[in-house]
Amino acid sequence: MNVIIGALAVILTIAVYLAARNIHKRFTNPFTIPIILSTIFIITILVVFHLPYEKYMTGGDWINKMLGPAVVALAYPLYLHRRTLVKMAGPILLGTAAGSFIGVITGLLLAKQAGFEEAILYSITTKSVTTPVAMAVTETMGGITSLAAVFVMIAGIGGGLMYEYVFSLLRLQSSIGRGLALGSASHAIGTAEAMKSSQLEGSISTIAMVISAVVVSLITPGLVSILL
Secondary structure (H helix, E strand, O other), X not given: OHHHHHHHHHHHHHHHHHHHHHHHHHOOOHHHOHHHHXXXXXXXXXXXXXXOHHHHHHHHHHHHOOHHHHHHHOHHHHHHOHHHHHHOHHHHHHHHHHHHHHHHHHHHHHHHHOOOOHHHHHHHOOOOOOXXXXXXXXXXXXXXXXXXXXXXXXXXXXXXXXXXXXXXXXXXXXXXHHXXXXXXXXXXXXXXXXXXXXXXXXXXXXXHHHHHHHHHHHHHHHHHHHHO
């Protein structure tokens, strides 16, 4: 029975994503990004038909396991632009480190200023890195791992919604600058958006995403202990 439910969940997810992608192609807008529409559609379906999330994830987990191979596939554009990446190694490292530091500090201080309890403060500090890293770091600090995953999604989707407006406002045209910003602030979702612009921008974003995960893992516990 679980196999049947899982298969139906996979079919539903793929169908919803394809529909969302077609909508985005027809109505190109940050608010019609496929991952945003897909999330809204899936949640609506689960609520309307009273389907438990655990049942849906019987199949959703199959798709989730494909994230690993999908990330590995990002190595190909890195190989294509390896010379540029090596040449710009210094700015890339410094830019990503700065973006990671700002991401942790702003989330922590704004949440603290708003009066949230410490468990939430611990959970929001890792919002700009990939979910597995965010959950692992949050757990070591005593935060709420499930809430950390939610903050990661908010950061990713928020970046996907706002990046074009922000880049336009700042007149940021450089593929390296755009890639660094998306990768260090909006992790995989930002990287997917960067890939749409160019392989170089996507490659930079991929490296920024990886470096950001390492930097945030190293600096977050120390910054939290100092600022709280």
